[in-house]
Amino acid sequence: MRLPLIALTALAACEAAPVAEGAARYDGIETRLLDGDLVNFRVKMANVADEEEVADYAACAAAQYALIRGYGFARNVRTIVNEEGGIWTGDAVYTISPALPRGLRTIDAEVTVADCAARDIPTV
Template sequence: MAVISPVALAVVGGLSGCETPQPANIPFAPKYEGVSTALLDGNLVKFDVTMRGARDPRDVEDYAECAAAQYALIRGYGFARHLRTNVDEEAGLWRGDAVYTISPALPRGVRTIDAEVVTASCVENGIPMV
């Protein structure tokens, strides 16, 4: 009976997936097509974002987070807390629907953002905001 090493299993396991590998030399060239905001209630805000060229849902989530951070600053708040984001893609058009709360002090919860830090990162990464 042959013994298969853990390294061999990892290599075989990595090759047996159904995903098609993405070429590493294709540059990331997103097209950010807009953000709309809707104040739902008090400090609860919904952001609808649209973009093309996303690599995966995380790019859409980042776009919505940038919008939320800038919106918080515009309203005079320094923080936001992510509640949920739904992402959908059809024919290369990615849509995100995200809900955040905004607040002047660091809110409780795990998915909080410091609006100033996030907006600086968005500027650095070329992600537009509200």
């Protein structure tokens, strides 16, 4: 009967790290490539002060994704934030590109990922 013990050990190793009471809790990122350079990021959080925290989590995911794909920039197309029962979700769409895209809502992926790390916001 070693199998149940191994299974329990594996499950225990997957538990989330404890979060300080009242601190934002980052509950996951789902990434979907929509078409070419268009990417959808769905994020989930709890203990959020406002919509901006959710949008920042999505931006961090987009910036890291751009770097993983070998691109240096991203541009926010749209971000929709919802809250239900204390659980916040964000549904964001970004374009990723090797050069600075046109528009006002652009991010430099390297700078953004560094800022996210400094603010303890997880990325992809």
